[in-house]
Amino acid sequence: MTPAELYGHPKIWLIITALGIGTFVLRYSFLGWIGNRPLPEWALRHLRYTAVAVLPGLVAPLVLWPAATGGHPDPARLLAAGATLAVGLASRNTLAAILGGLVTLYLALWALG
């Protein structure tokens, strides 16, 4: 069953709308309502780390337990993940990291069968 079948169209549109409105509210917040008053230091200190606190936790199980291999660690996918990180760290360039990761993935899938 695809996620779309599981959730159904009304719930998917609920997710899209809520995410759309919520994201707009975040973007409009200071510009629109709060004006030039600066955020308290402790809030800024936490907000700085939101992306880096959410995304690695989201991606870790996908790398270790990929659904496509029945949740078992897969050497080709682990290699590709390592290559993506290495290229991304070395180049600081997202696009280069994606390319490095996908090239490694296909080479490893082909070499490891």
Next chain:
Amino acid sequence: MTARTSLSSAYWRGCRQGLPFILVIVPFGVLFGVAGSEAGLSLTEVMGFSVLVIAGASQFTAVQLMTDHASTVMVILASLAVNLRMAMYSASLAPHLGAAPSWARALVAYFMVDQVFALSNADYERAPKQSLAEKLAYYAGACTPVCPQWYVSTLAGAWLGKAIPPAFALDFAVPVTFLAMIAPMLRSLPHLVAAAVSITMALVLSFLPSGTGLILAALIAMAAGAQTELWLIRRRAAR
């Protein structure tokens, strides 16, 4: 220089400086379109994400959590958490654009993606004396090569997605995309600590139902990053 030519030169400066980002936006958009259609979303739903949300990382997060069968509330919360940084962008732009009429501020908010923010924030800091109109013109210029391409490339990806056979292992394009977004973010010790805590806690808490573990892991990781930053400041002060 007359007002009109200074406005058009600000607009074109934004346009020119935004151009290289097409190289980042187009593959991202295509990947999102592919990921969305692989998850069984209709073309309208995939486009609904890119037009109404217009924030790549959170759109990927939503689709991934739906694939993980997370509850609707958790899908929304975790995807919004990814966008919390935009409140910081909004705070940084407020001193420059806060005086604009509310329809203009609403448009600025809608188009506030990472690349456009980074460009305009840098431009306003380089030349803070620009008029409000010039700053808005620059912002519009920076959006021009970036934002419409997000819609078009999503559409292309959604069409392509159905035509790509499973041998291409596109299931793994999403983790690769996330990792590629994360790696350049790891630019300081607190960022590294936050990422390491996030991974550890997400794996440890993965037994919790539908996305709850991720939210908890993210909160703990944010606190860990902030505490590491404080620790570094105190250590520097003690020396």
